[in-house]
Each structure stands twice: as structure tokens, then as C-alpha cells.
Amino acid sequence: AQTVxxxxxxxxxxxxxxxxxxxxxxxxxxxxxxxxxxxxxSRQMILxxxxxxxxxxxxxxxxxSVNFQKAAKSFSLKISxxxxxxxxMYFCAFMGPVMNRDDKIxxxxxxxxxxxx
Amino acid sequence: xxxxxxxPKYLFRKEGQNVTLSCEQNLNHDAMYWYRQDPGQGLRxxxxxxxxxxxxxxxxxEGYSVSREKKESFPLTVTSAQKNPTAFYLCATQPxxxxxxxxxxxxxxxxxxxx
Numbered sequence: 001a002q003t004v005x006x007x008x009x010x011x012x013x014x015x016x017x018x019x020x021x022x023x024x025x026x027x028x029x030x031x032x033x034x035x036x037x038x039x040x041x042s043r044q045m046i047l048x049x050x051x052x053x054x055x056x057x058x059x060x061x062x063x064x065s066v067n068f069q070k071a072a073k074s075f076s077l078k079i080s081x082x083x084x085x086x087x088x089m090y091f092c093a094f095m096g097p098v099m100n101r102d103d104k105i106x107x108x109x110x111x112x113x114x115x116x117x
Numbered sequence: 118x119x120x121x122x123x124x125p126k127y128l129f130r131k132e133g134q135n136v137t138l139s140c141e142q143n144l145n146h147d148a149m150y151w152y153r154q155d156p157g158q159g160l161r162x163x164x165x166x167x168x169x170x171x172x173x174x175x176x177x178x179e180g181y182s183v184s185r186e187k188k189e190s191f192p193l194t195v196t197s198a199q200k201n202p203t204a205f206y207l208c209a210t211q212p213x214x215x216x217x218x219x220x221x222x223x224x225x226x227x228x229x230x231x232x
Binding site for chain 1: 150157158159160161162166175182205207208220221222223225226
């Protein structure tokens with residue numbers, strides 16, 4: 001069974017700093033998707049970034065980028081120039097196998113990130 | 118407004134009562150999902166539906182029931198058989214085949230408290 005592990009329950013960084021959130025996963029599949037979702041205090045889940053396993057290039061979205069290491073089954077999120085609005089719970093998530101009609105996402109337990117002024 | 122709506126935002130239930138949480142979408146997405154969120158637990162899948170009139174149990178379906186009579190609606194009933202229903206409930210949808218096929222989009226959630 002696939003699992004997703006986020007080893008950092010909570011982190012704090014100063015505004016404008018760069019922060020990296022860790023995520024590892026376990027799967028025997030070769031074709032899958034990985035996600036980072038953000039849940040601010042409003043509790044609305046927001047997709048931050050998505051990575052297809054068959055793509056070697058790391059995904060980026062403005063200040064957010066990932067370091068996808070397929071062999072190591074690692075999928076970390078880097079937030080550059082962090083802002084107060086980045087304060088949230090961040091969830092790493094896995095979906096696979098993508099050709100299976102039974103599309104389900106497995107979520108990690110989350111990392112609570114505090115951006116300090 | 119396009120998107121996913123969940124109602125009510127807050128819901129209080131007395132022990133022994135069934136309650137129904139609403140999830141409506143106008144995104145024309147085929148698949149819909151219900152998750153439960155507890156502190157320190159992440160999100161856990163309760164039920165999901167890929168098409169109308171069809172649904173499957175997730176990892177923690179005991180004490181819950183769903184229906185999918187319309188594409189736009191996927192209500193979740195929390196029955197009296199659910200022993201610890203106090204939690205935050207999230208509904209999500211997933212687009213049909215296309216650019217964002219393997220991405221889920223979430224509603225704003227319902228906070229259920231048992232009194």
C-alpha cells in the first residue's frame with residue numbers, strides 16, 4: 001500500500017527567508033502524481049503545485065518549487081521569499097496508479113508552517 | 118459563482134441523531150469525494166463517486182452513507198453508528214480526462230460537533 005510521510009510536524013521561519021518542507025512516499029508504481037496542498041487558517045484546501053512522475057523536470061509555480069527525486073521517493077517543497085500569507089498547514093499527497101479508474105489521493109499528516117514577521 | 122459549496126459551515130448534532138452534510142458543484146466534474154480531517158491525522162477518505170448512481174467506500178466508511186442521484190450533488194449522512202463524528206469534513210471533485218485530470222479541488226468544509 002502507498003504511504004506518504006511528512007517528518008516535520010511544525011516549522012517556523014522569518015519572513016523573506018526560504019523554507020523547505022520534506023515529504024517521502026512509498027510505492028511500487030512507476031506512473032503517479034504528487035501534490036502539495038496548502039490549508040490556511042480558513043481551512044480551505046488549495047492546490048499549490050503538482051508533479052507528474054514521468055516528468056524529470058521539477059515543477060515550479062512562482063515562489064513555489066519542488067525537488068522530485070524519484071529513485072529516493074522524495075518530494076520536497078521549497079518556498080522562496082516567504083510571505084506572511086504562506087502561514088498554513090501544508091499537505092503532501094500521492095495519487096496512483098494514474099491509469100486506474102479508481103483515482104484516490106493519499107495524504108500525509110501535514111506540516112504546520114509559521115511565517116514570522 | 119463557479120465552484121464547490123458545502124453547507125452548513127458549522128453543524129451541531131446530538132448523540133443518536135443522523136445528520137446530512139451537503140456538497141454541491143457546478144464544475145461539471147464527474148468524480149466527487151468526501152474526506153474527514155482530524156487534528157494530526159491529515160485527510161482520510163470516507164466515500165467517493167466516479168459517476169452518478171455509483172459510489173465506493175473509502176478507508177473509513179463505517180457509520181457514514183452517501184448518495185449520488187445527480188452529477189452536481191454528493192450528500193454525506195453521518196449516522197448514529199459513527200461513534201466519534203466530531204471532525205472537519207471536506208468535499209472534493211475531480212475533473213474528467215483533460216489537462217487537470219489527476220487533481221482534486223476542495224470545498225470550504227463543514228465543521229461537525231457532537232454535543
